Amino acid sequence: MAKKIRTVLGDIETNDIGITNCHAHIEVDVCSHHFDERYLDHRLRFEDAVPELLEFKKFGGMTICELTPMGLGRNPSRVAEISRKTGVQIIMGTGIYHELFHPFEIRRMDVDSIAEMFIRDINVGIQNTGIRAGMIGEVGTYDHSITEREEIVFKASSIAALETGVAISTHTHAGKLALEQVELFLKEGVSADRIIIGHLDDRSPLESEVPLIYSLLDTGVWIQFDDIGFEYFSKTLGIQMPSDKDRLKVILSLIEDGFEDQILLGSDVCKSSHLKSNGGPGFVHFVKEFVSTAKDFGIPEVILKKLLIDNPAAALGF
Secondary structure, eight states, X not given: OOOEEEETTEEEEGGGOOEEEEEEOSSEEGGGTSOOGGGTTOEEOHHHHXXXXXXXXXXXXXXXXXXXXXXXXXXXXXXXXXXXXXXOEEEEXXXXXXXXXXXGGGTTOOHHHHHHHHHHXXXXXXXGSOOOOSEEEEEEOOSSSOOHHHHHHHHHHHHHHHHHOOOXXXXXXXXXXXXXXXXXXXXXXXXXXXXXXXXOSOSSSGGGGHHHXXXXXXXXXXXXXXXXXXXXXXXXXXXXXXXXXXXXHHHHHHHHTXXXXXXXXXXXXXXXXXXXXGTSOTTGGGTTHHHHHHHHTTOOHHHHHIIIIIHHHHHXXX
């Protein structure tokens, strides 16, 4: 059976995906969950997204994975409107962030109830809009251990992924608990090629994360560098983020070792300060400056196509 990719405007063929940013946010408001000064900047709206996505498309971008978790300002109707207005294909996730941000209504739901909710979002539509999710994510853990409630969400994600065939995209806190996430999913029967582990490029020096990255690659899952364009001290994470050149050094070494078939890329735009209009890299950086730097690093066009188009098609098709 031919695979398809589910966007907010309907299903497309996998060969129509084009250059894909596998992790970003278009409508988000983290403070809608609870007020915290660290998250005041974590807001994006329709009027922010449209000019940014028009420029993203102008420079060759075709598809974006919108992974705003429930309870943090996700808005499927507005996201669909943005897709129609800009022509950018948007794959929307259905997910629940780490426990600090769990919506009140799911805190007492059991595994099966959450799984049913995810399945309904994928097969029927999110929040009675008829706009269907095309993946599960982002689902998150935080720092020292996977909490009981986070484990429930991950088990529910596993059930929904097995039922629908979609991929699961995760949030790690700078790579922490990544192997534990994979172990949990595999134990629940999820195939490694349905698992995308995120935020493996948060921490500088990035070379220190290489042993973890290779351990993840050995399990067969997708590894994701999804902070492309970010090189600053993150007050939220409490860490210095690496440069794109540092990312590309690691990516190039992975390619040389034959792991180009397991790498996904994204930019996790999620703050007002990330927008180009506010002095940040914006959505266009992913398809313009980053691609240019990758070519300067000597990454061949055929490999770039794999990272930007073929791998997303393989990971997101179901």
